[in-house]
Amino acid sequence: MTTIAWTLFLVWGAATAGVVMLLVLRALVAKREFLRIAPGDRQVVDEEVKLGSKLNRIDFWGKTLTTVSVAMVVVVTAVVLLFRP
Numbered sequence: 338m339t340t341i342a343w344t345l346f347l348v349w350g351a352a353t354a355g356v357v358m359l360l361v362l363r364a365l366v367a368k369r370e371f372l373r374i375a376p377g378d379r380q381v382v383d384e385e386v387k388l389g390s391k392l393n394r395i396d397f398w399g400k401t402l403t404t405v406s407v408a409m410v411v412v413v414t415a416v417v418l419l420f421r422p
Contacts, residue, residue: 342416349409352402359399367392 366388 339416339420342413342420345409345413345416349406349413352406352409356399356402356406359395359402363392363395363399366395
């Protein structure tokens, strides 16, 4: 493989590692998957809203990095196939 292919391969590896780290982070943040909403539990509702916001940010970056990772696989494959000896 050429130097550019190795560089792209390392970038792909970093993106994929980021996806895995976000997966673990989401699992740690979302310890529970149910909402506790009842009359008079305003503080609990506020915590659930904050948790939902945090999970939405993690999901956004997870989807973005997954897309980048898949695109990198296509680019690395193309570079390896085009520049093979």
